[in-house]
Amino acid sequence: MHVHDLWKSFGPQAAVAGIELTLPAGRFIGLVGPNGAGKTTTLSMVTGLLRPDRGTVRVAGHDVWADPAAVKARIGVLPEGLRLFERLSGRELLGYMGRLRGLPGAEVDKRAAQLLDVLDLAGSQHKLVVDYSTGMRKKIGLAAALLHNPEVLFLDEPFEGVDPVSAQTIRGVLERYTRSGATVVFSSHVMELVESLCDWVAVMAAGRIRAQGPLVQVRGDAASLQEAFLTLVGAGARQPDGALDWLGGGGAGTGVGA
Numbered sequence: 661m662h663v664h665d666l667w668k669s670f671g672p673q674a675a676v677a678g679i680e681l682t683l684p685a686g687r688f689i690g691l692v693g694p695n696g697a698g699k700t701t702t703l704s705m706v707t708g709l710l711r712p713d714r715g716t717v718r719v720a721g722h723d724v725w726a727d728p729a730a731v732k733a734r735i736g737v738l739p740e741g742l743r744l745f746e747r748l749s750g751r752e753l754l755g756y757m758g759r760l761r762g763l764p765g766a767e768v769d770k771r772a773a774q775l776l777d778v779l780d781l782a783g784s785q786h787k788l789v790v791d792y793s794t795g796m797r798k799k800i801g802l803a804a805a806l807l808h809n810p811e812v813l814f815l816d817e818p819f820e821g822v823d824p825v826s827a828q829t830i831r832g833v834l835e836r837y838t839r840s841g842a843t844v845v846f847s848s849h850v851m852e853l854v855e856s857l858c859d860w861v862a863v864m865a866a867g868r869i870r871a872q873g874p875l876v877q878v879r880g881d882a883a884s885l886q887e888a889f890l891t892l893v894g895a896g897a898r899q900p901d902g903a904l905d906w907l908g909g910g911g912a913g914t915g916v917g918a
């Protein structure tokens with residue numbers, strides 16, 4: 661996947677400021693960055709959901725904005741703030757998504773049953789999506805994104821709000837998927853997670869890419885990815901002397917009514 665000179669501004673603010681990215685196929689890739697770094701904006705432009713102001717994106721051999729249908733047939737997306745058809749059951753949702761993807765009915769049934777089983781949703785498959793928990797929604801969203809066996813899967817914060825058991829289940833499915841040669845790109849600000857899952861990372865801050873490459877290379881001599889990340893994004897010197905000196909101590913010393 662190649663991203664060239666990609667820009668997006670909201671009013672005067674550049675959310676993504678001219679990024680260059682070359683992501684290898686068949687890898688587990690983490691896009692990391694602090695809140696507001698531009699990860700979601702980048703993933704939205706890369707997956708054809710948000711039109712860039714400038715720049716090009718090629719995914720799975722096609723230009724996302726010149727040939728969106730070709731790209732969308734080859735990718736799966738689990739977006740942030742996932743919107744699902746709430747009044748369908750999980751099973752119906754997968755059936756519907758499979759048919760939208762042009763898969764034959766019998767194949768949709770087979771794949772849906774297997775995905776529901778592996779993701780531990782078989783027992784809830786007839787429940788309406790509106791009644792699913794946050795973790796269940798992530799899992800049914802993941803099942804819908806995998807149903808057509810995409811070449812590349814994009815996940816925006818896939819583990820947010822997910823309990824450890826469900827996270828382990830999702831992780832297992834993703835590891836199996838990448839072992840077969842497919843590519844996963846996911847965004848997160850949880851460094852431990854990225855470090856344990858990914859073999860390739862891109863670090864983003866304030867709309868720019870600060871580093872990209874194999875995990876070991878980006879981590880360099882730092883003890884952890886977290887440490888390397890804090891150095892890269894220039895964090896750590898945010899609290900001037902005296903800031904928040906009123907905080908703590910159970911409300912004493914406010915000088916108000918004392």
Ligand SMILES: Nc1ncnc2c1ncn2[C@@H]1O[C@H](COP(=O)(O)OP(=O)(O)OP(=O)(O)O)[C@@H](O)[C@H]1O
Binds near residue numbers: 670693695849
């Ligand atoms: N639709 C929008 N309108 C205005 N500003 C936006 C919009 N979407 C994003 N932004 C701004 O662009 C910047 C990047 O936001 P983005 O959501 O891409 O960051 P992020 O790295 O995904 O953050 P987080 O980890 O908190 O989800 C932020 O300053 C945000 O306020």
